[in-house]
Amino acid sequence: MSGRIDRVALLAVPGLAYLAVIYALPLLMLLAKSIQTAEGISFSEYRAFFADDYNIRVLLRTLRVAALTTLLALIFAYPTAFVMSRAKGPWLTVFLVAMVLPMSLGVVVKAFAWSILFRANGFINSSLQWIGLTEKPVRMLFTETALVVGAANVFLPFMVLPIYAVVRQMDRALPEAAASLGAGPFFRFFNVTLPLTLPGVVAGSAFTFSMAISMYVIPSLIVGERQQTLSMLIARSFLYLRNEPLGSTISAVLLGIAIFVVVFSSWLARRLGARS
């Protein structure tokens, strides 16, 4: 390589500038706010945040909900991606539209739709009562389970599409080769199919988890104020409490988790990729 500037690289300049101004700068300002206190630069806000049991509970709940959402989305997405990879012509279009269209609907609409489904006189409860499984309506709307189920549904496409991309690329002869070498369905799945599709699983999980830890609209509509998540705490700090340092601090914590997830997953994907 000579010292010449790669002219193609120049094409990235507007994009990078945009990201710097619109994205990085405000984030840096936010971070700055979290360590600027009356006594100068200090981490006292962080200490205060982590000292409060309530905050820890919210943090743990956020992580737990995100993890369960990711897991549930994965359970539904994995087989779906395989069916999709086998679909041809019009069926493939149907699948792709079914995946992409809800994304364009917006989260608010979907979360409302879910809350209709889950509420006391909603579809699920009426069905359960009609079948006779319950006498009285079961409380579903303001529970963590409803949140996880709703969130997994909203984020499903982000889990399906990366797995679908990997499954589609997989050589169909590989499971066949495994079978002809004496590998039964279980051995085949755990030693061929799963390892080869793991990069897609990692990517999809990283997407879903990062979105699930920062979701705001879905928990607001499905569980409400009763069970706060980090994003709801942030919104409350900024909008109601007008406590910018607190809001900034929680944002920084959330950002830290997101960065960890991204870095860890790309490390994992690289490690898996290096083997294949």
Add this chain to the structure above:
Amino acid sequence: MALDQAKPTSRYLEAWGIGKSFKGTRVMSDLNFRVDRGELVSLLGPSGCGKSTLLRIIAGLLEGDEGSVVLGGRNITRFPAHKRNVSVVFQNYALFPHLTVAENVAFGLRARGVAKRATGAPVAEALSLVRMSEFADRPTAALSGGQQQRVAVARALVVGPDLLLLDEPFSALDRKLRETMQVELKSLLLDRGITAIFVTHDQEEAMGVSDRIAVMNAGRIEQFADPSTLYARPATPFVMDFVGLSTRIVGTVTSRDGEVITAETPFGLLKARSAAPAGARVLLGVRPELIEVGAGENTISSTLADVMVLGAKTVLHGTAEGEDRVLCELSGIRSGFARGQEITLGWKIEDTLAYEVPA
């Protein structure tokens, strides 16, 4: 399970009455096929004739609509692929990209429940057999085509299969390497007494590697015979054309004398052994190396359209009236032939192939 156990596990395969349709299109019906123990057999035919389909039905990777597969006296028709003990070498080798060379070879043993520690010795032996020992710990992506194929063969053999199936195993290799691999693989299989079926669309390859060849066309086996019979006595015009070159001359039977017919052709009257009645259309064929310069039992005169001195042989292309061409191969370098020259060519009646064809 190890390779060194001199093992007469290779048994005898029968596939009968095999039929298969894909979405209503019949690609194979009532196909019968039998391989003896220790035999190397080729399925030879043009692309799309059903070679892979038959191979996959035998391997259990595809279910036939009708028919049975019996291997070593066991009816395996309803067995899933992993219970058949039939190894397959795929066209693209299908090595597992997430495993090293040694792990690939160990796969079949591990699938059979052999502990990881116990796979070391048989894997090392299989790799040395295909001269890939030094690559044991490499990822497979870094290997050349020939090396990948060696690994695929080692992986297929290490489990001690009752039958080895190879779907166009050499087609991805360049010509020189292909010839080397053919020789290597053939002696490997013969030494171990392994029963194997090769799929190929290359006539020379089939003749080189196998004891017997099944020539397939449109889902049927046209002829199943040893290479010399196939070449010298092709059962159908399709086999004649697919296995080697020949001069084709179409004519009409004018008379018969015992088993010998005389046919009127663009090259004049020609004789052949045939059961075709007088008045029937016949296709006559002669292998190029059986044609001599000078008169014979069948004699034609022809104008030389081309002369090619190829070293090991000299090829003469002759024309007569119409579009029929005659192809004559003389061994070694021959001089004294020139384009446009009038020559007389001859061959024996018994070297004339004859087929009754629709008028």
